[in-house]
Amino acid sequence: MSARVVILGGGVAGLEALLALHDLAGERAQLTLVSREPDFLYKPLLVEEPLGLEPAERHELAPLAAELGADFVNQAAAAVDPARHLVTLADGSELPYDKLVVCLGGRYRPALAHAHTFPSTEEPLDLERMLAGDDAKRIAFVVPPGVTWSLPLYELALMAQTRARALGSDSELTLITPEDAPLAAFGVAASAAVAEMLAARGIAIEAGAHAREEEGGGRLLLSPGQRRLEFDEVVALPVMEGPALPGLPADASGFIPIDPHTRVVGVDDVYAAGDGTDFPLKQGGLGTQQADAAAEHIAHGLGAAVSPEPFRPVLRGKLLTGDESLHMRSEIGGGGGEGEASPDCLWWPPHKISGRYLAPFLYRSEVGEPEPPAGSLDVEVQLPKEWHAEPMAIDVDGSPRVD
Ligand SMILES: Cc1cc2nc3c(=O)[nH]c(=O)nc-3n(C[C@H](O)[C@H](O)[C@H](O)COP(=O)(O)OP(=O)(O)OC[C@H]3O[C@@H](n4cnc5c(N)ncnc54)[C@H](O)[C@@H]3O)c2cc1C
Structure with a gap:
């Protein structure tokens, strides 16, 4: 029988968790996505709205969940009862889970x-x-x-x-x-x-x-x-405060404490990813890396042939400038030297949120049907060591080419 895996939140971390669990746990998990909002909002493009540009893109969650064989519940989660493995929803109904992934983001x-x-x-x-x-x-x-x-x-x-x-x-x-x-x-x-x-x-x-x-x-x-x-x-x-969901531990600002595999500290079978956790840097790409760590750990626990890697933060940011964008990358967990900055892509596909599953999924019309890389570092694109005079473009298979 499949385990009931419930994901709270249909934002960046929630969607990445859904996609990663669909891929890694397969039939071993019956997935349910719970979100207060009916749509996924691509927040990084909100910066274009104050200058009269296009509104940030949205994606309806119900068809997206259906495509992945998951149930979708358009409601707010009100509380968790870890002892009974139950989520209480805003209408008072209860949702049982075997594994829970909490991706509720922060409150501004x-x-x-x-x-x-x-x-x-x-x-x-x-x-x-x-x-x-x-x-x-x-x-x-x-x-x-x-x-x-x-x-x-x-x-x-x-x-x-x-x-x-x-x-x-x-x-x-x-x-x-x-x-x-x-x-x-x-x-x-x-x-x-x-x-x-x-x-x-x-x-x-x-x-x-x-x-x-x-x-x-x-x-x-x-x-x-x-x-x-x-x-x-x-x-x-x-400033941001954490979700402070009743039933789960939280620090003084409401953020949920997690360990390196993103398990909620002191609570069995509950994981958390994204802005709502106590990881200090609140960024979408990092949220996807946490969601991947949660999905690997859950899939492994359900018997899938996956070795669960702890969350190793790599910061990838694309700075919009009104002109040429700047791509920046840094291994904030250490070991990556001074980091990199380049007008050329440093990861693929080169969108603002560099999720291993999320980015290829959202932009599949550009990159073709997604085949997620085996590991999060596989999204990266190696730049030539020598600085080049000509602008570079990137092939769909990820190998850099000088135009
Ligand atoms: C202007 C701006 C620009 C940004 N630029 C970048 C960028 O360039 N690159 C980058 O990587 N990151 C960027 N970020 C940060 C990134 O958007 C966030 O880090 C990311 O959205 C966090 O993902 P999350 O899933 O934790 O939370 P969110 O994306 O906020 O999702 C939270 C989800 O939980 C749902 N929810 C909340 N409470 C409940 C509840 N009680 N019950 C059920 N559902 C609930 C919400 O409806 C939502 O679906 C930017 C953010 C902003 C605001």
Whole structure:
């Protein structure tokens, strides 16, 4: 008989877990996907909305689950009873499980009361309007302390600068971040490349700075140094809290503690992946790697010929700039040196979330029917050691070729 494997959350980690379990556990698992929202939202492309570009893509979850032979329950999970192996849903009904994978993401909270919070469900950010007026604006882009995934803010600043140039606006853009250097998590090589890009674009950077609001928000107090800077508009990322699902352990901020195989600490048969876990860096690619580790461990436990690897974080980020994108890669668990940064693809398919199963599945119309690589590092594309003069393109089979 198949084991009942329930996945909570239809976001990045939930979908990757569903795809990986479908592949690795096969008939051994009867899969059920539970999601509060009926659609999967590709959050990385939300950054294009404030500049009047296409809305971020969505995929209906019900047909996607059906295609993988999984049941789909469009409801919120309200609690877990690990002793009875039951999930309580919002309508009060109970869903039994043999193995549970919790992928509920995080909850955003505005960090600066008077700033434009991005992303926000309240008032959509409208950078196009800010830049379009006759007056040049002083616009601050703020990474608040405690935010570990700052890339979207760099994208907003760079894309806003491209748009300002196109509109003939003399607006002054400043990026304020507690990071020691721009996008420091990606390592020295990427950080230097991003610093150079910001300088070339005339975007001022205040690194190593914590910003606080004063007098209604337009004035920011930067520490250390207690410097005051005035702005016409302030855009800030929100801070994140964990899902704090009743019945499961959580740290002080509601994040679920996991071990290297992504098992929830102290709870039998429950795994967690993605932004909702206590892993400090909240990023989609890392969420997929955690989901893969959970799927391998579950499939192995169900008797599949899979050797479960612990989660070894490799950060892959594609920075949208309003011009040529920058691909960055860093082995944040150690051993990867200074990391890499390149305008060329460093992984395949070269989309913003580098999930081993998710990316080929979502973009199968571009890459053909997905054949997931055997391991997460197999998604990578080797660049020639020598720098090349010509732009590169990538063959569908993953081998680089110089056009
Ligand atoms: C603007 C922006 C840009 C980004 N850019 C990138 C990028 O370039 N690359 C990258 O790798 N990452 C990027 N990220 C981060 C990435 O989107 C997240 O790390 C990723 O979505 C986390 O996946 P998750 O599955 O943990 O959570 P989510 O994707 O948030 O999914 C959570 C799911 O759980 C469901 N849910 C929540 N509560 C319940 C409940 N109680 N019951 C049932 N279902 C529930 C939600 O409906 C949702 O389906 C970006 C994020 C943002 C906001």
